[in-house]
Every structure is written in structure tokens, then in C-alpha cells.
Amino acid sequence: MSALNVQSNTVQSNIEHPHLTALLAELSQILTQPSTIAEMVQHVADAIVQTLNDIALLKVWLLNSEQTLLELQAASGIVSHGLDLPDRIPVGISIIGLIAQNRTPYFTNDLSHDICFNSHWIQQEQLLSFAGYPLVLEDRLVGVMALFSRQPxxxxxxxxxQWATTSLAISVDRVLARQELLSRRETLLFRLANQIRNSLDLDKILGTAVREIRQLLHIDRCHFLWCWTSPHPSSAQEEVMQPILCITHEARQPELPSLLGECSPEQVAVLANKILSLQPIQIAAIDRVRLEPEIVDLMQQWGMQSQLLMPLETRSGQLGAIVCGHCQDTHLWNESDVELLQAVTDQLAIAIDQAELYAQSRAAALAAQTQAEQLSEALTHLRQTQTQLIQSEKMSSLGQLVAGIAHEINNPVTFVSGNLTHANRYFQDLAHLLKLYEQHYPEPVPEIQECIESVDFDFVISDFKNVLNSMRIGADRIYKIVVSLRNFSRLDESEVKAVDLHEGIDSTLLILQNRLKAKGQSPGIEVIKHYGSLPLVNCYASQLNQVFMNLISNAIDALENAPLPHIITIHTEFLSAQPTTAIGSPKPSWIVIKIGDNGTGMTEEVKQRIFDPFYTTKPVGHGTGLGLSISHQIIVEKHKGRLSCQSYPGQGTTFIIEVPFYETVLAEGVEVSKVEG
Incomplete structure (x- = not known):
């Protein structure tokens, strides 16, 4: 029997009037029917006023605890414009506020002499009595009910x-508690939905679910149970699907032991069929109902007195369950608890499906991204290979051409150079013979004398030696050019060899000498060399010469439209590695070569792209965009070095080549030379 029924029977035993008994029955029915607070309070007020004809006005205020205000919820009876009882009353203000503050009723049957009320309005409405009752539940204020009557x-x-106010307080509190519980449950479901929508992190969602359910239901333990099936060989050597249960998430009282982990075969035998068939388990008290012995053993192992298990199944066929339990005492699971747990399991089933789809989509996206990266890498490698093939074929053809020209020139130059020695000796012999003739035959015949005068014999004798010397100088210069061409092409040195890098730079300058010379109004380009003392460097010599050719050619191009003077500076130095005592690979020294010009420089945007294949700022037909890209590959990939650029608009450009060197012995001294273009 409820508290309202007990109080109703007690009051009814003290009431003899039939209309009061009818009112008591009507109020009991109103307070026990499901409705909102506003509807319930208004129905109570109307029933009292309509049954007790002497009641002229009845109002009910409920407490807003956040603002400490009494807010009007119901009014029935006459319109009280002349009564100072507003809709919102602070606690402690006016007679209504004092009733709420003191939590004691106020009663009078002589309103005309009561200083708390407006006597004019009292006389006008012919009111005689007032009764104000606080709505109090366990010393907690709920509201105030006040009424005016024309009779005592x-x-x-x-x-x-008095019974009505007490019962009304209980009913209002019950509705508020129900609303708060529903609000908290809606909040839980909303939070779970947000978890699903925002993170799709199944571990976080399950952890939040068991934690919030335990707090909301005020239970000792809540955990999530996964149910998997795995193939297991039977006695007939046929595979059967055997269930596996595992507790993966839990929320519990601190003093209780953890249940995380895989369940024992005995526990699996009890729960597997329930979960596979999606049958809930609802046990209010382990010792008050007749249960299967296996379930009793399971609850005792888990230390539970009461248990509520709600299975779930996802669209993909995954199975699990939420298990709630009381360990200290028993618990009567009501319908709202079961509804809440069912709603949560529905949300979790959705979460598991969405998390699985999200994981699959992430895997597919990752696979697609990996494939795209592989294709991009393959395309980049293909472009690099293409540029290398183009440049290699170009340099191979150029090298063969240069080597062929050098070979063809070398043969006649060697022939001329070798015969100049004999020609000089023959000339010396003939000159000596003529001197003897001049000594022994001082008076030649007229015909010989005439010939001597016509050929200017003395000048020929004195100048012929100069002619031979000029021919020897020309032959030597041609020989040096041939050697430079051979050094530049180096077709016989495709492997790594120790070479003098200064020789490669000088050979490149000699080949480009025609572009460095003055032409017309242009004074030419001045090359200033600051050569440090470099050791022989193990490298791909022909490829480094190709780098020197590209960088010096670009410097010449940059100076074509730049203001005078036109200067190219080449600086080399050796940076010795610092000694170290650490165990491991030795640190290399570095060969540093700087090739700079005083041209117009580059913008930051251009500088970021100069090493990209096929990128060029030169007009169409004047550049392929391969030179710097190939140079970067040769230095970085082939020689494990570094190629960088320093350039600012209006301040020229300097390319810095750094090649590693693992020897530490180097002669001292720096050579500085200057070559006029």
C-alpha cells in the first residue's frame, strides 16, 4: 500500500461529511494518475474549490530552488485583482514567503482584523478565513498552498x-524525480549518440556507457561483455563454432575486484545461450527466487546479489551484452531501468556498426592513399629516369662528339708538333750553310744578288725562327684544348676515380671561353677564381664536369641582361671534419665549391622550384629545365652531397656544391688566381 493511501485512510477515519469524503477520494485519484506537475496541481486546486463551496480563492506556488522564488503554478476561484499575492514571491517576503520560510501553516478565521491582508478587498469579497500550508517533504520545501474562505x-x-498539501508535496516530488531521471537518461543517450557521431572510438564509447549507466542506476557494478564464436574441432573431427565470452569494459565500486578478462568455460556455458538467443536476464534477489544452479554459481562468482543482463546484436552479426549488478544488497529492477538499458544497447549496436564501417572506410582510404603515393612516386621516378636518360644521352653524344673531335685534332697536331723539331733543325742547318757561302763567296753573281734583294734574305733568316716558334706555341695551345676536351668528356672514366676538381673547372671554363669573351659593345665576363688547396677527390668526374658546365652556363645566362660589370666568382675550399671519439662511422670532411654571379638574382618563389624537372625561367627554345635538376641528382644521389642556392633579387646568385670527403690529410695553402674573360 502506498503512502498516499495510508494517509487517505487515516484522514477519512476523522471525516464524517460526505462531500469531504468525496473530495478525499477525488484528490487521491488525481494524485495517483500520471500527469505533468502543472496539470496535477491545477486539478487539485479546481477540485478543492468546486467541492468546498465556501472556498473563494485557492493558489499554489512551487519553489524554484535555483532562484529561491515561489512561482505560481495553479489558481482557482475568484479573480483577485485587489489581493497582493503576485505570481512570483521571494521566500521570506509577504505572508506567503513567511509561510515558506518558517515551513509552518498560517490560519485565521478573522481576516478583517488581520494586518497581513488588504481589509478593503477582504470586505469587498466578504471573506472571513485564510489558511496557508507549506508543501514540505522531509524538511525540504516544495511550495505553498493558500486559500480564502467566506465561512470559518x-x-x-x-x-x-493538511493532508492534501502533504500528499501534493509527495506527488510533486515524485514527478520531479521522475523528470530528473528521464532527463538524466536522455542526457546519457544523447552523450552516447554524440560519442558515436564525433569520435567513432568504440573503446571510448563502451567505457562511457558502463560508467554512465552505473552512476545513473546507482548500482555497484556495470560491465560490457563481448560474445565471439570461433571454430573448434569436435570428436567427429568436424569444426563447430564455440562461443567465447570476454569482459572488456567495466565500472565498479573501488572496493570490488575487477572482472576484466575472458570468462571461464563454466560461465560461458551459462551465458552463451542467453546472449546468442538475445534473452535478457533480470534477477532482483538471488535468494528470493528459484534460479538455475548454474546462474546462482555465476552470480556468486561475480559477487552479485541482483543482476540485469541486456544482450545486443549488430547488423554485422556481432554479439555482446551489458551486465548491471548489485553486490551489497538486492535491487528491484523496474520497468524504466529495463527500458534505459534497452535504449543504451540499441545505441551501442549502432555505434559498433558505425565504428566497423568507419574502420573499413579508413582502411580503404589508407589503401587508396598508399596506392596514390606509390603511383606518384613511380611517376616521379619515371620522370627522373626520363630526364636522366635524356641528359645521359645528350652528354653521351656530346662526349663522343668531343672525344672524336679531340682525337681527330690530336693526330694532325701531333704530326705538326713532331715535325716542328725537325723543321727547326733543318732551318738551322740551311742557315749555317748559307752563312758559310756568304763567308767564302762574299761576291755572289748578279743573278743571286738580285734574288737576295728581292726576297729580303736577311729578314727571312731572322723571322723564320719566329715563325717556327709561333707554330710551336699554336700547336701547344691546340694540344691543351684537346686535353681539356678529353678531361671534360672522360669517356674512359665512368667509374669512381680520384681526380683534381680544379682541372675539371678549368676545362669547363676553356670550353666556355667563347661565351666569356668580349663581343661588340659588351666587355665580356670576368672570372675570378679563389682556389683552395683541394685533395684528389673520389667521384664521377664526367658527371661533376657536367654540373660545372650547367652552373657556369646558367651564370653566363644570368649576366646577359644584367648591368655592368659582369663577374663570375668561383671559390673552392676544404672543410676538415672535427675529430671525434665516438664509436661509429667516421664523419666526412667536405669539399665546398661556390659558383656565383652578380646578376639580378631570383625571387623566393623561383628559388623554391629551380631544382624541379622541366622548370625553367628562360624563353622558349633557350632552356629545357633539366640542367639544375640533373645537377641536383648528380650531387645529392650519386655523390651523397648537397647542392643549395643563395639568391636575393638584385644581389646575384650563388650555387654551393658540397661533396663529402673521408680523407683527413690535406696540404696547407690557398691559391688565388684571376682569369680575364
Whole structure:
């Protein structure tokens, strides 16, 4: 029997009037029917006013605890414009506020002499009595009910009104508690939905679910149970699907032991069929109902007195369950608890499906991204290979051409150079013979004398030696050019060899000498060399010469439209490695070569792209965009070095080549030379 029914029977035993008994029954019915607070309070007010004809006005205020205000919820009876009882009353203000503050009723049957009320309005409405009752539940204020009557309020009526206020307080509190519980449950479901929508992190979602359910239901333990099936060989050597249960998430009282982990075969035998068939388990008390012995053993192993298990199944066929339990005492699971747990399992089933789809989509996206990266890498490698093939074929053809020209020139130059020695000796012999003739035959015949005068014999004798010397100088210069061409092509040195890098730079400058010379109004380009003392460097010599050719050619191009003077500076130095005592690979020294010009420089945007294949700022037909890209590959990939650029608009450009060198012995001294273009 409920508290309202007990109080109703007690009051009814003290009431003899039939209309009061009818009112008591009506109020009991109103307070027990499901409705909102506003509807319930208004129905109570209307029932009292309509049954007790002497009641002129009845109002009910409920407490807003956040603002400490009494807010009007219901009014029934006459329109009270002349009464100072507003809709919102602070606690402690006016007679209504004092009733709420003191939590004691206020009663009078002589309103005309009561200083708390407006006597004019009292006389106008012919009111005689007032009764105000606080709505209090366990010393907690809920609200105030006040009424005015044209007749004295009897003891029976007062007893009924006192019961009505107490019962109303209980009913209001019950509705508020139900609303708060529903609000908290809606909040839980909303939070779970947000978890699903925002993170799709199944571990986080399950952890939040068991934690929030335990707090909301005020239980000792809540855990999530996964149910998997795995193939297991039977006695007939046929595979059967055997269930596996595992507790993966839990929320519990601190003093209780953890249940995380795989369940024992005995526990699996009890729960597997329930979960596979999606049958809930609802046990209020382990010792008050007849249960299967296996379930009793399971609850005792888990230390539970009461248990509520709700299975779930996802669209993909995954199975699990939420298990709630009381360990200290028993718990009567009501319908709302079961509904909440069912709603949560529905949300979790959705979460598991979405998390699985999300994982699959992430895997597919990752696979697609990996494939795209592989294709991009393959395309980049293909372009690099293409540029290398183009440049290699170009340099191979150029090298073969240069080597062929050098070979063809070398043969006649060697022939001329070798015969100049004999020609000089023959000339010396002939000159000596002519001197003897001049000594022994001082008076030649007229015909010989005439010939001597016509050929200017003395000048020929004195100048012929100069002619031979000029021919020897020309032959030597041609020989040096041939050697430079051979050094540049180096077709016989495709492997790594120790070479003098200064020789490669000088050979490149000699080949480009025609572009460095003055032409017309242009004074030419001045090359200033600051050569440090470099050791022989193990490298791909022909490829480094190709780098020198590209960088010096670009410097010449940059100076074509730049203001005078036109200067190219080449600086080389050796940076010795610092000694170290650490165990491991030795640190290399570095060969540093700087090739700079005083041209117009580059913008930051251009500088970021100069090593990209096929990128060029030169007009169409004047550049392929391969030179710097190939140079970067030769230095970085082939020689494990570094190629960088320093350039600012209006301040020229300097390319810095750094090649590693693992020897530490180097002669001292720096050579500085200057070559006029």
C-alpha cells in the first residue's frame, strides 16, 4: 500500500461529511494518475474549490530552488485583482514567503482584523478565513498552498487540506524525480549518440556507457561483455563454432575486484545461450527466487546479489551484452531501468556498426592513399629516369662528339708538333750553310744578288725562327684544348676515380671561353677564381664536369641582361671534419665549391622550384629545365652531397656544391688566381 493511501485512510477515519469524503477520494485519484506537475496541481486546486463551496480563492506556488522564488503554478476561484499575492514571491517576503520560510501553516478565521491582508478587498469579497500550508517533504520545501474562505474553516476541512498539501508535496516530488531521471537518461543517450557521431572510438564509447549507466542506476557494478564464436574441432573431427565470452569494459565500486578478462568455460556455458538467443536476464534477489544452479554459481562468482543482463546484436552479426549488478544488497529492477538499458544497447549496436564501417572506410582510404603515393612516386621516378636518360644521352653524344673531335685534332697536331723539331733543325742547318757561302763567296753573281734583294734574305733568316716558334706555341695551345676536351668528356672514366676538381673547372671554363669573351659593345665576363688547396677527390668526374658546365652556363645566362660589370666568382675550399671519439662511422670532411654571379638574382618563389624537372625561367627554345635538376641528382644521389642556392633579387646568385670527403690529410695553402674573360 502506498503512502498516499495510508494517509487517505487515516484522514477519512476523522471525516464524517460526505462531500469531504468525496473530495478525499477525488484528490487521491488525481494524485495517483500520471500527469505533468502543472496539470496535477491545477486539478487539485479546481477540485478543492468546486467541492468546498465556501472556498473563494485557492493558489499554489512551487519553489524554484535555483532562484529561491515561489512561482505560481495553479489558481482557482475568484479573480483577485485587489489581493497582493503576485505570481512570483521571494521566500521570506509577504505572508506567503513567511509561510515558506518558517515551513509552518498560517490560519485565521478573522481576516478583517488581520494586518497581513488588504481589509478593503477582504470586505469587498466578504471573506472571513485564510489558511496557508507549506508543501514540505522531509524538511525540504516544495511550495505553498493558500486559500480564502467566506465561512470559518472547520477542523475536518483543515485536516483534509493538511493532508492534501502533504500528499501534493509527495506527488510533486515524485514527478520531479521522475523528470530528473528521464532527463538524466536522455542526457546519457544523447552523450552516447554524440560519442558515436564525433569520435567513432568504440573503446571510448563502451567505457562511457558502463560508467554512465552505473552512476545513473546507482548500482555497484556495470560491465560490457563481448560474445565471439570461433571454430573448434569436435570428436567427429568436424569444426563447430564455440562461443567465447570476454569482459572488456567495466565500472565498479573501488572496493570490488575487477572482472576484466575472458570468462571461464563454466560461465560461458551459462551465458552463451542467453546472449546468442538475445534473452535478457533480470534477477532482483538471488535468494528470493528459484534460479538455475548454474546462474546462482555465476552470480556468486561475480559477487552479485541482483543482476540485469541486456544482450545486443549488430547488423554485422556481432554479439555482446551489458551486465548491471548489485553486490551489497538486492535491487528491484523496474520497468524504466529495463527500458534505459534497452535504449543504451540499441545505441551501442549502432555505434559498433558505425565504428566497423568507419574502420573499413579508413582502411580503404589508407589503401587508396598508399596506392596514390606509390603511383606518384613511380611517376616521379619515371620522370627522373626520363630526364636522366635524356641528359645521359645528350652528354653521351656530346662526349663522343668531343672525344672524336679531340682525337681527330690530336693526330694532325701531333704530326705538326713532331715535325716542328725537325723543321727547326733543318732551318738551322740551311742557315749555317748559307752563312758559310756568304763567308767564302762574299761576291755572289748578279743573278743571286738580285734574288737576295728581292726576297729580303736577311729578314727571312731572322723571322723564320719566329715563325717556327709561333707554330710551336699554336700547336701547344691546340694540344691543351684537346686535353681539356678529353678531361671534360672522360669517356674512359665512368667509374669512381680520384681526380683534381680544379682541372675539371678549368676545362669547363676553356670550353666556355667563347661565351666569356668580349663581343661588340659588351666587355665580356670576368672570372675570378679563389682556389683552395683541394685533395684528389673520389667521384664521377664526367658527371661533376657536367654540373660545372650547367652552373657556369646558367651564370653566363644570368649576366646577359644584367648591368655592368659582369663577374663570375668561383671559390673552392676544404672543410676538415672535427675529430671525434665516438664509436661509429667516421664523419666526412667536405669539399665546398661556390659558383656565383652578380646578376639580378631570383625571387623566393623561383628559388623554391629551380631544382624541379622541366622548370625553367628562360624563353622558349633557350632552356629545357633539366640542367639544375640533373645537377641536383648528380650531387645529392650519386655523390651523397648537397647542392643549395643563395639568391636575393638584385644581389646575384650563388650555387654551393658540397661533396663529402673521408680523407683527413690535406696540404696547407690557398691559391688565388684571376682569369680575364
Amino acid at each position: 474553516i472547520s477542523e475536518a476541512t483543515g485536516s483534509l487540506l
